């Protein structure tokens with residue numbers, strides 16, 4: 800549970816397979832810009848992808864995208880902080896993510912939470928974000944277009 804600056808009470812919970820219809824509605828409501836930032840592509844996710852985005856392996860999968868009206872209100876910070884705490888408590892040693900190098904919101908969020916940034920050696924349009932956590936095994940946040948490896 801988290802309370803936004805305007806008093807809105809937000810419930811934070813893991814996504815579930817039963818959320819597919821909600822996820823479809825959510826994705827359909829995203830602006831083209833936000834959708835592009837999430838997938839690093841102008842395409843819209845297929846139904847098969849949305850199924851993969853909702854019926855996930857909670858042990859190592861994550862992605863962050865907020866609807867346009869919820870951006871820059873502190874919710875991304877709250878979500879990613881919750882993730883870092885959960886990852887640390889599960890013994891994850893390192894979180895690794897990738898974002899568009901032009902994604903100032905994600906870069907600012909990463910910096911705020913202590914992620915180290917590095918331009919991807921294969922493409923300057925991509926920036927890799929890494930956060931080392933103390934102890935535990937090594938699992939990673941990875942590619943945003945593949946829920947098996949998401950950031």
Ligand SMILES: CC(C)(COP(=O)(O)OP(=O)(O)OC[C@H]1O[C@@H](n2cnc3c(N)ncnc32)[C@H](O)[C@@H]1OP(=O)(O)O)[C@@H](O)C(=O)NCCC(=O)NCCS
Pocket residue numbers: 833836837863864865866869870871872873874875876877897898899902903904905907908911943950
């Ligand atoms: C990226 C995203 C998750 C960030 O979450 P958010 O709730 O908007 O960010 P917050 O409000 O928690 O802000 C975090 C920090 O980033 C800064 N910030 C947020 N948006 C920013 C922007 N567009 N440009 C520059 N700084 C920005 C905030 O000022 C804040 O820093 P501060 O606390 O020092 O002031 C969210 O904007 C989003 O879903 N964007 C579209 C999808 C996307 O890009 N997903 C990530 C794919 S890798």
